[in-house]
Amino acid sequence: MRLHEFQAKALLTGFGIAIPEGRVALTPEDAAAIARHLGGEGFAVKAQIGSGGRGKAGAVRIVRTPEEVSSAARDLLGKTFVTIQTGPAGAEARSILVERAVVAWRSFYLSFFIDVAKAETVLLASSDGNEDIEERVHAGQARLERLPLAAGGSIADEDAAALGARIGIPGGAMPAFVDLLQRLAKAFSALDTTLVEVNPLLLTEEGNFIAADAKIVIDDSALFRHPELAALREELEDSEGDRVAQNRQLNFIQLDGDVGLVANGAGLGLATLDLVRAADGKPANFMDIRTTATSLDVAYGFSLLLNNPAVRSILVNVHGGGMQPCDTIADGLGIAMRRTGRSLPTVVRLAGNNAEYARFRFANFGCRVIDCPDMWSAATRAVAEAKRAGGRP
């Protein structure tokens, strides 16, 4: 779960980490009111798009007056921003964060993340905190310090201070820096995150550290022990596909093609995507039905495809296993067709447990499916069906 900046910052304050004063706004009027309430000489108006690289994409504005905050908000709200981190589709700003500008003396880069290959949490730090950190590191202009954390996730005082010295934290600010790192490390484990990035971390003339920007990614597999974070998901404006996937034991990613895909298993799902592309087709989605999904869960997955007007054909590529035989998938399609009242040319490739029984179930539900013996012939047929259906007036 990738949190918005305002959510990430709110969580960090719970661990005693200072952030700029500010609030989130949904309208230009609210934005101006927040600025008036904050007072001061300058404001940051920041689009909440759940991704970084915003400065260069024009998604962050620094302005002087509440009136300018309002017009900046009008510009940003509802706009889709494409940054180096969003991917080509970009992300829409549904809300903005209005903050009082911070006068900084120095800025630093900090991030905690999980190095999965080594199975350890790593702290990266640099004396060079800003949006250009990537290019500057790759060009050899910014130095990056790396500190692997013990399996328990804590940082010893001396390790924190040694790291601080390497990135040029002034001696007077060192106790505050050590304290900050330990608080961030605590937040990192306590929230079950896979990333906590503070960039820039500002140091004021008075010797205070302020997290001017924050990115947090929560490990989805650990959400079961964080009921308190469920409310944050509501604010993330997930698509219908995301919501169904979350509740129905599916992995689902919407794509922009016309061949709907259904597979059980992430590997088989990825393989099905590759096959459709190799057959010169355009997948409408990625779907992986998890082993624990019931036929009703599967029906919700099929409904996402049946309710999408762009989908012209469906390719079902399943290998029946011990707990999820082929007939579970067949029942899912049957239920979805009855509930939505829609049907589409459906090509199936059935292998493994209960493939024969699944054919019987399809027939029982009145689903006319095109049965292919192997996945390559099924993929080419599904692509051909989509093209034929698309060519109809």
Place this chain on the structure above:
Amino acid sequence: MTILVDHDTKVICQGMTGRAGTHYTSVMLAYGTRVVGGVRPGKGGSFHLNLPVFDSVASSMAETGANASMVFVPPANAAASMIEAIEAGIPLVVALTERVPLRDMIRVRDALRQGSTVLVGPNSQGVLAPGVCKIGVMATGDAQRGHIGILSRSASLTSEATAQLSAVGLGQSTTVGIGGDAIHGLSMRTCFEMFLADPDTHGVIVIGEIGGTDEEELADFIAAAKPKIPVVALVVGRHAPPERRMGHAGAIAGSTDGSAESKIRVLRDAGVIIAESPHLVGQRMREALAVPA
């Protein structure tokens, strides 16, 4: 011969009394696996599926001589169960649980470094030596005893590869699901070394996916070791939707991009035969074995 398991493998199931544990333990018993007991804290002394239930892994090992454990414990307690088994010193742990939190897996890997246990998984379909021993959830209808090893990150594609191999007359020595999760125990490279050391394995199928570095490490090893048996690899995810990035850490930490293309390239450069499409795995191995090296 086989790897990881053999006729002397005696299995206990951690989480045997749950729904999934009960179902799969009985399927394994029917297959002929020597399941000797289960572990469920608080239910020690009782019986389930006519097998003794113990309070701890250590006591189950002492009483039954078990040398392998299958972990079927829900995510909340899966890591603690793996660590208990590792600390009890059981030689093999096969973890089937999906979606174990990453923070917990960091602790599990730390425990592995202190002991000598081999952990397969988590999020693995298990280990199958056809006709000898099954620890896991895989369907066995298409499996045949033979000489091809499969090591895989994907349960569904392992079933697929197994069916394709059997269809062209090639049985399997052992199939191993190293697990689909980012942090797992046994690596592709170590599993491959086990297959190389097994004189009965005459070829190896590798099934990889986007992400992680297992395929790259395996490619480095194969390039240096120059194995004499054919290796056929399938790497899926060439057309996976690009994942939205968050933050700079991944990009500046020097990790590889983990794309299917780069994995395929390094494996091919190392001398591995690439199955260009998921339906060609069995056929490519058949061809490789027909041509004397």
